[in-house]
Amino acid sequence: MTLPRIFIDADACPVKDEVYRVAGRYGLQVFVVSNAFVNTPREAWIERVLVDAGPDVADDWIAERAGPGDIIITSDIPLADRCLKAGAQALKANGQSFTPDSIGSALAGRMVGEHLRSIGVATSGPPPFGPKDRSAFLQSLDRAVVMAKRAVR
Numbered sequence: 475m476t477l478p479r480i481f482i483d484a485d486a487c488p489v490k491d492e493v494y495r496v497a498g499r500y501g502l503q504v505f506v507v508s509n510a511f512v513n514t515p516r517e518a519w520i521e522r523v524l525v526d527a528g529p530d531v532a533d534d535w536i537a538e539r540a541g542p543g544d545i546i547i548t549s550d551i552p553l554a555d556r557c558l559k560a561g562a563q564a565l566k567a568n569g570q571s572f573t574p575d576s577i578g579s580a581l582a583g584r585m586v587g588e589h590l591r592s593i594g595v596a597t598s599g600p601p602p603f604g605p606k607d608r609s610a611f612l613q614s615l616d617r618a619v620v621m622a623k624r625a626v627r
Contacts, residue, residue, distance in 0.1 A: 477502055478622035478623060478625075480493055482506050488608075492615065494515055495612075496616060496619060497520075500619050502519065503519050503521070504521065508522075509532055511524065523535060544563070546564045549567060554577060555572075570610075
C-alpha cells in the first residue's frame with residue numbers, strides 16, 4: 475500500500491507543527507515547500523524543499539508532484555485547484571477543505587477581490603487565526619488522512 479504524502483505550502487502556514495504531529499502518528503512523508511528558509515524538525519519523514527524565489531515557484535513544485543491520495547496544505551486557491559485536478563485533497567489552515575464543488579466559486583471570489591483591489595477598493599483580509607481554527611484544522615487533516623489512505627489502496 476502506498477501511503478499518502480503531505481505537501482505544505484509553507485511560507486505563511488500557521489499549522490506546520492500540527493501537520494508534523496498528525497503525519498508522525500500516521501507515518502506519512504511531509505514536504506515543506508518554501509522560497510525562504512523554514513525551520514523544520516530533523517526527522518527522516520520531513521523534507522524541507524527550498525525553491526527559487528518568484529511567483530508560483532513553490533506552487534509549481536507542489537502541483538507537479540501532487541497526485542491521488544496526497545494532501546496539500548495551502549490557502550492559495552489556484553494551487554488548490556491544480557492539486558484537486560491532479561486527484562489530491564487540499565486543505566486551508568483553518569480546516570476548510572477545497573473540493574471540486576467549491577473551488578469554482580473560490581476562484582471566482584478571488585478574481586472579484588483582485589479586481590476590486592486593482593480599482594482601489596479596500597478589501598478585508600482573512601479573519602485572525604485562532605485556537606478554534608487550529609482545532610478545526612487538526613480534525614480536518616485527520617479526516618483527510620483517513621480518506622487518503624482508503625484512496626491509495
